[in-house]
Amino acid sequence: xxxxxxxxxxxxxxxxxxxxxxxxxxxxxxxxxxxxxxxxxxxxxxxxxxxxxxxxxxxxxxxxxxxxxxxxxxxxxxxxxxxxxxxxxxxxxxxxxxxxxxxxxxxxxxxxxxxxxxxxxxxxxxxxxxxxxxxxxxxxxxxxxxxxxxxxxxxxxxxxxxxxxxxxxxxxxxxxxxxxxxxxxxxxxxxxxxxxxxxxxxxxxxxxxxxxxxxxxxxxxxxxxxxxxxxxxxxxxxxxxxxxxxxxxxxxxxxxxxxxxxxxxxxxxxxxxxxxxxxxxxxxxxxxxxxxxxxxxxxxxxxxxxxxxxxxxxxxxxxxxxxxxxxxxxxxxxxxxxxxxxxxxxxxxxxxxxxxxxxxxxxxxxxxxxxxxxxxxxxxxxxxxxxxxxxxxxxxxxxxxxxxxxxxxxxxxxxxxxxxxxxxxxxxxxxxxxxxxxxxxxxxxxxxxxxxxxxxxxxxxxxxxxxxxxxxxxxxxxxxxxxxxxxxxxxxxxxxxxxxxxxxxxxxxxxxxxxxxxxxxxxxxxxxxxxxxxxxxxxxxxxxxxxxxxxxxxxxxxxxxxxxxxxxxxxxxxxxxxxxxxxxxxxxxxxxxxxxxxxxxxxxxxxxxxxxxxxxxxxxxxxxxxxxxxxxxxxxxxxxxxxxxxxxxxxxxxxxxxxxxxxxxxxxxxxxxxxxxxxxxxxxxxxxxxxxxxxxxxxxxxxxxxxxxxxxxxxxxxxxxxxxxxxxxxxxxxxxxxxxxxxxxxxxxxxxxxxxxxxxxx
Numbered sequence: 066x067x068x069x070x071x072x073x074x075x076x077x078x079x080x081x082x083x084x085x086x087x088x089x090x091x092x093x094x095x096x097x098x099x100x101x102x103x104x105x106x107x108x109x110x111x112x113x114x115x116x117x118x119x120x121x122x123x124x125x126x127x128x129x130x131x132x133x134x135x136x137x138x139x140x141x142x143x144x145x146x147x148x149x150x151x152x153x154x155x156x157x158x159x160x161x162x163x164x165x166x167x168x169x170x171x172x173x174x175x176x177x178x179x180x181x182x183x184x185x186x187x188x189x190x191x192x193x194x195x196x197x198x199x200x201x202x203x204x205x206x207x208x209x210x211x212x213x214x215x216x217x218x219x220x221x222x223x224x225x226x227x228x229x230x231x232x233x234x235x236x237x238x239x240x241x242x243x244x245x246x247x248x249x250x251x252x253x254x255x256x257x258x259x260x261x262x263x264x265x266x267x268x269x270x271x272x273x274x275x276x277x278x279x280x281x282x283x284x285x286x287x288x289x290x291x292x293x294x295x296x297x298x299x300x301x302x303x304x305x306x307x308x309x310x311x312x313x314x315x316x317x318x319x320x321x322x323x324x325x326x327x328x329x330x331x332x333x334x335x336x337x338x339x340x341x342x343x344x345x346x347x348x349x350x351x352x353x354x355x356x357x358x359x360x361x362x363x364x365x366x367x368x369x370x371x372x373x374x375x376x377x378x379x380x381x382x383x384x385x386x387x388x389x390x391x392x393x394x395x396x397x398x399x400x401x402x403x404x405x406x407x408x409x410x411x412x413x414x415x416x417x418x419x420x421x422x423x424x425x426x427x428x429x430x431x432x433x434x435x436x437x438x439x440x441x442x443x444x445x446x447x448x449x450x451x452x453x454x455x456x457x458x459x460x461x462x463x464x465x466x467x468x469x470x471x472x473x474x475x476x477x478x479x480x481x482x483x484x485x486x487x488x489x490x491x492x493x494x495x496x497x498x499x500x501x502x503x504x505x506x507x508x509x510x511x512x513x514x515x516x517x518x519x520x521x522x523x524x525x526x527x528x529x530x531x532x533x534x535x536x537x538x539x540x541x542x543x544x545x546x547x548x549x550x551x552x553x554x555x556x557x558x559x560x561x562x563x564x565x566x567x568x569x570x571x572x573x574x575x576x577x578x579x580x581x582x583x584x585x586x587x588x589x590x591x592x593x594x595x596x597x598x599x600x601x602x603x604x605x606x607x608x609x610x611x612x613x614x615x616x617x618x619x620x621x622x623x624x625x626x627x628x629x630x631x632x633x634x635x636x637x638x639x640x641x642x643x644x645x646x647x648x649x650x651x652x653x654x655x656x657x658x659x660x661x662x663x664x665x666x667x668x669x670x671x672x673x674x675x676x677x678x679x680x681x682x683x684x685x686x687x688x689x690x691x692x693x694x695x696x697x698x699x700x701x702x703x704x705x706x707x708x709x710x711x712x713x714x715x716x717x718x719x720x721x722x723x724x725x726x727x728x729x730x731x732x733x734x735x736x737x738x739x740x741x742x743x744x745x746x747x748x749x750x751x752x753x754x755x756x757x758x759x760x761x762x763x764x765x766x767x768x769x770x771x772x773x774x775x776x777x778x779x780x781x782x783x784x785x786x787x788x789x790x791x792x793x794x795x796x797x798x799x800x801x802x803x804x805x806x807x808x809x810x811x812x813x814x815x816x817x818x819x820x821x822x823x824x825x826x827x
Contacts, residue, residue: 154289155286159283159289159460162460163461163463164463166457166458170526173457174235175529177527182497182525183530183533185530186529186533187534188369189489189531189534193538194537195558196240196311196562197217197218200217200242202318202395203250204481206321209264210406212480213398213404214397214398214404214547215398215542218541221539222535222536222537222541222542223471223475225534225535225539226535226536227467227470228464228467228531233463233464234460235526235527236497237444237485238489239471239485240483243314244306245436248433248436248765248768251763251765252271254763263418266415266417266418267422268429269415270426270476271433272430272476273430273477274426274427275469277469279438280466282465283469292446292461292799294780295798295800298749299775299776299779299799301575302749302756303443305575305749306756307488309753309754311569313757315559315560315562315563318555318556318558319559322555326392330390333392334556336556337554338559341375341560341561344374344378345374345560348369348370350367351363351367371564383552392555392556393555394551395555397550399548401542412477413478432769436484437468437482438465442461442485444487445459445461447491452522453498453523454523454524455523455526488565488569492568493531494524498523499525500522501520502518502520503519505519578743578745579750581742592738595790596790596794744787756772779805789809
C-alpha cells in the first residue's frame with residue numbers, strides 16, 4: 066500500500082523536514098516507497114530498522130523529536146569513532162596492549178645479569194639516594210618537619226621495588242623530584258598560613274584524588290591523545306627547569322649554613338660544595354684519560370665518580386682541626402619512626418579532615434596528576450629513545466596505573482610520593498650501554514646473498530639494576546644505616562645538587578643552541594639549504610604553494626615494509642636508507658627526489674633536507690660533535706637541481722677568502738639564517754626563567770599547568786612566529802618520529818609516511 070503524499074501547504078514542519086531529507090536520498094526514498102522487506106542478508110537490516118522507527122514516529126506526530134541537531138552531528142560522530150573498537154579513547158585499549166607486552170617480556174627481563182648490570186645498580190643507587198637525601202633536607206625545613214630523610218628514603222625504595230617488579234618499563238627510575246618538593250612546600254605554606262588545617266591529612270587527600278585521576282588517564286589511553294602532541298619544545302624547557310631547580314637548591318643549602326653556623330664553618334661549606342662538584346665532574350671524565358691507568362680503572366672511576374666524591378668530602382670534616390667546626394649535617398631519625406615528633410607510626414588518619422577541605426584537595430590533586438603524568442612519561446620516553454637501541458615491547462598506560470597505586474599508598478603512609486626522575490632515568494640507560502655484534506644479510510648487486518657483521522650499541526633491558534638499587538636504598542631506613550646518613554654535611558649535598566644540575570643540563574639541546582649564540586658566524590656549522598633559502602621563492606613550502614599545485618606521490622617502495630616483525634605484527638619494519646637506518650624518507654620538495662649526493666658535505670645537507678628533525682636530547686650533542694670532528698670545505702655549493710636556486714655558503718678554513726665582499730655577504734647570510742634559531746632558543750630560556758620565578762611565589766602549585774599549556778602554544782601559535790623550516794630543524798615530536806611540519810606535509814600530499822606512523826609507545 067503506497068503511502069499518502071500530502072500537499073505542501075498541509076504538511077507540518079516535521080513532515081516537511083522529513084520529506085526534504087527523503088528527497089535527498091533517492092535510494093532510501095525508493096526503498097521506503099516500495100516497502101522492501103528488511104532482511105539481515107541484504108546488508109541493510111539496521112538501516113531498515115531505523116527507517117521503520119522514524120516512520121512510526123512520524124505517523125504518531127513525533128517526527129523530528131529523535132533527530133540529532135545538525136551542529137552536534139560532527140561531535141557525536143567523532144565521539145563514537147573515538148570510543149569505537151581501536152579508537153583513541155576506547156577504554157582499556159592501551160592497558161590490554163601493555164598487559165600483553167608485559168607477559169611477552171617479563172621472563173626475559175630476569176634472565177640477564179652481569180657485571181655491567183651490577184655496576185649500573187651501584188651507580189644509580191648513589192645518583193638516586195643522595196639527591197633524594199638533599200630533597201629530604203629541604204623538605205625537613207620547609208614542611209615543618211612532617212617529611213624528612215626517612216620518609217624520602219622509604220618512598221624511594223618502596224616505589225622503586227614495586228616498579229622494578231611490576232612495571233612494563235623497568236629502565237625508568239623513580240624518586241622524589243625537585244618540582245614536587247616545590248609543590249609540597251607551597252601546599253604546606255598554604256595549609257599553615259591560609260587554610261589553618263593540618264598538612265598531612267590534606268596532602269593525603271590530594272594524593273588520593275591524584276590516584277583516581279591517574280587511573281582515568283590510563284583507562285582512557287591518555288598517552289595517545291596527550292603525549293602524542295607534545296614536542297621537544299616543552300620537554301627541553303621542563304628539563305632545563307629541573308636543572309635550574311637543582312642549582313637553586315644548592316644555593317639554599319649554603320644560605321642555611323650561613324644562617325646557622327659560624328663564619329669559618331660557612332667558608333668550609335663553600336669549599337666542600339665546590340670540591341664535591343668539581344671532583345665528581347673531573348672523575349666522570351676518567352674514560353678519556355687514555356693512556357693513563359688501565360681501562361677498567363678508568364671505567365670504575367667514571368662510573369663511581371659521584372660516590373667517590375661524596376664519600377671523600379663526607380670524611381674530610383671529621384679529620385684534624387676541621388672536626389671542631391660547627392658544620393651542619395643531615396637531620397635523620399634515630400629509630401624507625403616518622404621524622405615528626407607528633408607522629409608515632411607511618412599512617413595518616415586522613416578521614417578526620419572536614420568534608421569541604423576533602424573536595425578542595427581535588428585542586429592540588431589535579432596539579433599533582435599533571436606533574437606526575439608529564440614527568441613520568443617524559444622520563445620513560447627519554448630513557449628509551451632510539452640511541453639506546455631498545456628492542457623489547459614497552460608501554461605507558463600500565464605504568465601510569467602503578468604510579469597511581471604508589472601515589473595513593475604514599476599518601477596513606479604519610480610519605481612523599483615518587484615518580485619518574487630526570488636525569489636519573491636516562492643516566493640509568495647510559496650506564497647499561499654495551500656493544501653487540503649483529504649479523505645482517507645483504508643482497509649484492511649480482512643477487513648473491515652475503516652476511517655482514519657490524520657492531521651496535523644497545524642497552525641491557527632487564528629488571529635487576531632497578532631492583533638492586535631500590536633494595537639498597539630501602540636498607541637505609543634501618544637505624545644503623547640512617548646513622549651513616551646523619552654524618553653527611555649539608556655542604557656535600559649542595560655540591561651534589563650542582564653535579565646533578567650539571568648532568569641534567571649537559572644533555573639539554575638548549576645548552577648547545579645557546580653555545581651557537583656565542584659562536585662567531587664563521588665558526589657556526591652549516592645549516593640545511595631549506596633553512597638558508599627559506600625566503601627564496603624557488604624553494605616552496607606548503608604555505609607558499611598554490612592550491613592547485615600537483616605534487617607527484619612518492620614511489621611505494623619508500624614506505625613499504627621490508628619485512629614483517631614476528632614479535633609485533635602491528636609494527637612492521639621499514640626499509641633502511643643510507644642517510645638514516647631508523648626512519649623512512651620525508652622529502653620536503655619533489656624536485657629533490659632524483660638528487661644524488663656528490664660529496665660528504667652534500668650528503669649531510671641532503672640528509673637534513675630529506676629527513677625529519679628527530680631532535681632528542683642526544684641529537685643536539687651528536688649534531689654539535691659531528692661538525693666539531695668533521696672537516697668542512699671552504700664553500701658549500703648546493704645546486705642539486707637546475708630548478709632550484711644556487712647558493713654558496715662559506716665557512717671557516719685555514720686560508721682566508723680573497724673576496725672580502727663575498728665573505729661579508731656570507732657572514733650576513735649565516736647570521737640571518739641563525740637568527741630565528743637564536744630567537745627560538747632565547748624564547749625557551751625566557752619561558753623557563755618565567756616558570757622558575759613562578760615557583761618562587763605563591764602561584765608555584767600551578768607551574769605544571771603552565772608547562773602543559775606550552776603544548777598548544779607550540780602547535781597553534783609558534784607557527785606564525787617562526788618559519789616552518791626553522792621549527793622543523795629545532796623541534797620534533799617527543800613520543801613519535803618526525804615533526805609537526807612533517808605531518809602537515811603528509812596532509813598536503815608533499816610526503817608519505819607509513820600508514821600507522823612510527824611511534825615509541827610500543
